[in-house]
Amino acid sequence: MNLPKDPVMLLSYLNTQLRDNYNSLEALCDALDADQATIEATLAGIDYHYxxxxNQFK
Incomplete structure (x- = not known):
C-alpha cells in the first residue's frame, strides 16, 4: 500500500490506523512494509512525534 505523501494526511491516516488496527508503530510498519525512520522523519518535519x-503521533 502507498502511504499518503502529504504529511498532514499521513498523520491522520497513521493515527487512525494505530488507534483502530495496530498496537504499535512497529507493527503497523511491518504490516504495511513501510520504513519507520522515514515516517518518523516526515512527521517530525511538522513537529509530530510518536x-x-x-500509541499515536502527537
Missing amino acids: NREL
Missing part, C-alpha cells in the same frame, strides 16, 4: 505510551 508517543509509545499513547
Whole structure:
C-alpha cells in the first residue's frame, strides 16, 4: 500500500490506523512494509512525534 505523501494526511491516516488496527508503530510498519525512520522523519518535519505510551503521533 502507498502511504499518503502529504504529511498532514499521513498523520491522520497513521493515527487512525494505530488507534483502530495496530498496537504499535512497529507493527503497523511491518504490516504495511513501510520504513519507520522515514515516517518518523516526515512527521517530525511538522513537529509530530510518536508517543509509545499513547500509541499515536502527537
